[in-house]
Amino acid sequence: MDLSYTDEELAFRDEVRAFMRDELPKEMSDKIRLGDELGKEGQEKWHAILNSKGWLAPNWPKKFGGAEWNAVQRHIFEEEAAAHHAPRIVPFGLSMLAPVLQKFGSKEQQDYWLPRLLEGKDWWCQGYSEPGAGSDLASLKTRAVREGDHYIVNGQKTWTTLGQHANMIFCLVRTDPDVKQQEGISFLLIDMNTPGIEVRPIILLDGTHEVNEVFFDDVKVPVENLVGEENKGWTYAKYLLTHERTNIAGVGFSQAGLNTVKRIARAEMAGGKPLMANPHFAARVAQVEIDLKAMATSNMRIISAAAAGGAPGVEASMLKVKGTIIRQEINDLARRAVGPYAMPFASEAIEGSNEALPDPHEAGPVAAQYFNNRKLSIFGGSNEIQRGIIAKVMMGGGQ
């Protein structure tokens, strides 16, 4: 048992640190620290910076142009990225679709789509959920009917994250309605500029435009955009989900968030003393910190097992549940810490003046983030669904 990083891992961490220090533009990290949106251009710029270092696709095999990092390296990168307030890597194309194409895609699909992903030529979004198919994804209804060289797609997807920026969407569609639900689903790549597609914004409760509804009305999709075999889409979708769950614990985000909470609470005064010296607030912070320390080790234990070849199964569900609880608790502490200044909306300047919104601690819109991050326990398989998996597997069902 050795809880410290090896020399090699430490050297890697130093390299990542130096990269973040030298290459991460300050205006980007400032935006992320204050909870602002980077926008499409900013996000693409960050991808390009990572790509020029060969770090845009940490989980891809080298033969496809990836960094082929092991799980510990990936973890180190994620931790340093969060600590330096680096933008996220938009996951839909690079870490969700790409592994599916690498494993199940045709040679033509791999040769065409994978380099474009690294070069930032396409922005992908994920078309899984539908109004009637959330947790029960296999009940999805969007229909694709083969007609000659095309599929004709009709139906609706929803909650499509950043679909407003996307030119491509990967979709689960129903190709056979007469068999068991899971056996009639296919995996299609659809060009968002095809006639018959309409994207409508959904505004979230914190005022952000992050998700969309996507409507399909007789949309023609060439058959070469089918991934793998017809009616085998559920298998690919499940494979993709295991990749959706990397960095699922969000330890780096939690650590960065906790540091922010402490910074605010040292400056904020309550009853003539810093809030951090208030026993009730200090106890709340300590409680989360204790949980986070254990979580970080759980995360490393599971990651090391995965690095050694064991596949994280039910443990990933455990990390998801506890990791999101901790992140949400930290968001809650941040909104408590700023007191009455949690109430103002948005991070723009006050109308009619150049002054920033009142925010004595430069905390950013912490209450908006608190609300936005309620999503963490809903998407990617809700925490209830994860608990169901844990119980089923551990109580004797197998996976």
Added chain:
Amino acid sequence: MNFDLTEERQMLQDSLRRYLREKYSTATRNEILERPNGMSEEVWTQLAELGVIGAMFTEEQGGFGGAGFDIAVVFEELGRAGVIEPFMDSALIGGRILAACDKTDLVEEMIGGGLQLAVAHGEPTSRYDMSHVRTSVDGGKLNGRKAVVMNAENADHLIVSARASGDVADEAGIALYLVAKDAAGLTIQGYPLLAGGRAAEVTLDGVEGELLTEDGFAVLSDVMALATMAQCAETLGAMDTATRLTNDYLGTRKQFGRPIGTFQALAHRMADMLIEMEQARSAVINAAGNLREETRIRDMNISAAKNLLGRAGRLIAEESIQMHGGIAMTQEYELAHIAKRITMADHRFGDTDHHLERFIALSAA
């Protein structure tokens, strides 16, 4: 003991609930949320005509209510519908301060629906400490900065607290002034609030005001007791809406071929929410029913309610969103607004921890 509302209060509750159900739909409210002044004058006037403001004042003050339960009834209904018009800050806090300072004409105007007020008391570093006042008064001129002043831009007059004597956190030596909205040296920088309505940072640079009282703390602590109780009632109403929406949704939303409420993992949590609702209702009744008791008893009940509502409110807001799934995350859906109202209420008049500490201190006294 009798827990029924009096006939007058029952009538007020019924008419207010009917009005809000018919005239204050989610769509209407969401449209008002987008308005530059953050409110609807029409709703304000019509609610004043219904007697909503009059119910906040005693007969001697020109109203027809003014007791704890009158105020609780009104604010519970406002909370149930997620009303964003500034009844709390303008009518209740502003109006009752003026009533305590015998500004009879202005109170009459307020009850008629023709006046808007703002109370500029909190400061950038005061957090929830009511006696923390740094804004100074010198030769009748006010200097300082006030933080997150609700309704400041719409107000005809601001009520400003200032330190006439003593140290920054002393209860003695806080005076209250009435300042006209166009007074020289007054700067108001407004912004929207996350849960609706608007507030502002107010800067006073040699502003002249009319002295209302030299014993500002006594007035403030009485009025803030009322307001904190009213806030609890408002949050109770909002929690009731969240609970009802969630209950309905669990019965209608189907996944895996059955209503999600049939999953025991959700059903038990729904039951917990309903249990907490009963606790919250009782805590508000305790607070409203003890408003005329001696200060220590009054404040213990108020702090108990604010602490309990803070905890139960968080549970209900978070669980309601979680058990709805994605739909609750959308601005268009009623629950999104209601959940924000519940959570942001924890940032007014002292949060859950503040009132826990106050309860401990009062219990030991």
